[in-house]
């Protein structure tokens with residue numbers, strides 16, 4: 417960014433976009449439900465096709481895509497529409513890490529010339545990164561505002577209105593979730609955001625006190641943290657039902673029998689809605705009040721579901737890796753990003769809520785956290801239901817996988833460490849019942865160890881991050 421600073425003029429954000437064109441292309445709530453949200457299948461496919469071709473043209477300009485696609489035998493012009501999408505090789509976050517290592521600091525997958533920074537409103541946000549620098553993604557005004565509109569569509573359908581106060585328990589720092597939520601609620605619903613941050617920024621006791629004092633009516637919070645807040649309320653004699661909570665926007669995670677949601681809704685006395693999104697593609701799918709699958713914001717993203725082992729695209733209804741193609745962002749283009757998140761895509765249908773979209777299943781786990789145990793695929797997130805169903809636990813657990821033995825007798829040892837609710841819970845009885853429940857749910861026998869409340873937080877990161885870690889891999 418070594419432009420001559422003295423010759424530059426200020427750039428105003430209100431001029432960063434053609435706002436009328438933006439809202440015609442990506443209708444915000446109030447307009448979405450009557451337009452893009454209920455397009456026919458043919459109209460939607462045509463719209464997606466046009467946007468896909470524009471994004472493919474953007475991608476050809478960047479070495480990351482140009483080199484990968486040329487290596488796969490593609491030339492510009494070979495991809496003439498969505499019917500050709502499977503010719504394009506998918507990529508994963510590992511490829512983005514390589515791109516950043518190859519062309520630091522921003523990688524060769526996104527525009528980053530000095531002229532680009534001087535001419536464009538750009539934000540630096542990050543995702544992931546357990547060693548070294550986190551993975552950086554640049555956002556221009558289109559990327560920021562379309563992601564905000566995606567979130568706003570979800571909020572609106574779930575009942576958020578301008579008169580609501582929405583408490584956001586994500587920290588507004590380098591990660592995108594807090595900003596995306598703030599922008600959605602503030603720019604495109606007109607609700608009042610309260611950016612309390614995570615439990616590290618604002619303690620759980622204070623979160624509850626602020627909610628009562630300032631009249632929080634809506635929350636944007638991960639399910640794990642909702643459970644944690646309910647626990648703190650119980651411990652401190654705070655009655656959650658005295659709050660004015662009208663709706664909760666969350667990421668529930670695996671919950672096939674619905675018990676996790678029911679427990680949270682009872683604790684909070686309010687509906688809890690599931691959503692799905694990621695840093696790069698935004699909050700692309702959301703439940704409506706029917707709570708029967710998540711509506712896709714199909715004008716912003718094209719979704720494929722791929723077999724974990726072969727990469728073959730699966731028919732609707734089958735669970736596999738979600739591969740996302742962003743239809744709105746050029747900074748950076750995202751074409752066939754294998755998220756390694758496990759979900760299923762369902763047929764397009766008219767929902768009783770009036771929207772006409774494909775729906776996504778709930779989130780079922782991460783394929784890169786899969787552990788192969790005696791021939792069975794085990795996902796750490798698949799333990800969540802059994803753990804949260806048992807009232808003697810507080811819902812917290814972590815799977816620890818390690819190698820034991822040497823040579824031919826070397827094998828993987830998988831143990832699920834579960835926190836009991838209090839020291840008064842009979843650990844031995846809980847362990848036996850937990851092993852039986854997990855055997856039933858996972859289809860393979862695993863060992864269980866019972867830990868005291870809070871003992872696992874150092875591993876799961878709960879309390880310091882909104883996203884709890886469920887696998888500790890000690891096999892290296």
Ligand SMILES: [Zn+2]
Nearest residue numbers: 704767769771
């Ligand atoms: Zn619906």
